[in-house]
Amino acid sequence: MKIREIILDFTSLLDVIMIILFFFVLYSTIDTEKAANQAKEAEASYNALIEEQHELNDEASKELERIKAADKNSAANQKALNAFDKGDFFTFTLDVVDKSDNWTLDIKLGNKQLGMIDSHETSDVKASVREVLQKSALSDDDAYICILSFDGEQFGTARAVRVINEAIESIQREYPNLYFSNLNSKK
Numbered sequence: 528m529k530i531r532e533i534i535l536d537f538t539s540l541l542d543v544i545m546i547i548l549f550f551f552v553l554y555s556t557i558d559t560e561k562a563a564n565q566a567k568e569a570e571a572s573y574n575a576l577i578e579e580q581h582e583l584n585d586e587a588s589k590e591l592e593r594i595k596a597a598d599k600n601s602a603a604n605q606k607a608l609n610a611f612d613k614g615d616f617f618t619f620t621l622d623v624v625d626k627s628d629n630w631t632l633d634i635k636l637g638n639k640q641l642g643m644i645d646s647h648e649t650s651d652v653k654a655s656v657r658e659v660l661q662k663s664a665l666s667d668d669d670a671y672i673c674i675l676s677f678d679g680e681q682f683g684t685a686r687a688v689r690v691i692n693e694a695i696e697s698i699q700r701e702y703p704n705l706y707f708s709n710l711n712s713k714k
Contacts, residue, residue: 596703603668603669603670604670604704606670607671607672607704607706608672610671614638615636615637616671616672616673616674617634617635617636617641617660617663617671617673618634618674618676619632619633619634619656619674619675619676619691620632620634620635620676620677621675621677621678621684621687621688622678623677623678623682623683623684623687624683625682626682627682627683628683628686628687629646629647629683630646630683630687631643631645631646632644632646632652632656634659636663641659641660641662642659642662644656644659646687646690652690652693652694653693656694656698657698657701660698660702665702670704671705671706672706672708673695673706673708674707674708674710675691675692675695675707675709675710676710677712679711688709692709695707
């Protein structure tokens with residue numbers, strides 16, 4: 528018997544294997560890029576959440592300190608409540624001029640007129656309110672209840688209330704025993 532030589536040609540098989548390997552590498556690179564992008568997005572989201580958590584912790588700490596201060600000042604707070612019951616409290620009455628952005632803020636302590644702030648006469652509402660409060664001989668330790676009264680249906684009221692509330696919040700940092708409340712009252 529004669530032995531035949533058998534020649535096997537693996538060239539086409541090698542081509543197929545190389546093509547499969549090429550697509551495998553190509554798609555794994557694309558998947559790796561997607562995974563890397565998702566990881567970057569997740570990291571950015573995580574960092575934003577961490578930053579937000581730090582801000583919330585700071586706000587909570589400030590609020591806790593304010594609550595502790597209120598507890599320390601319970602006698603002054605009771606005095607303020609008794610004064611409120613007798614009508615001795617600050618009233619901030621907002622009056623918006625019809626169909627305009629102009630407004631006036633009338634400030635009283637009990638029945639005593641302390642001052643009036645006009646929106647087109649001043650651009651620094653905070654300084655104007657502080658000046659009126661200082662005229663009342665208010666000290667840092669005094670506790671008073673303050674009510675901002677306005678007609679929410681008047682045109683321009685929302686904008687004016689926002690400006691006044693920002694000024695009041697800033698003033699409350701200087702006078703932590705001033706307790707403000709908003710009262711939307713229709714005329």
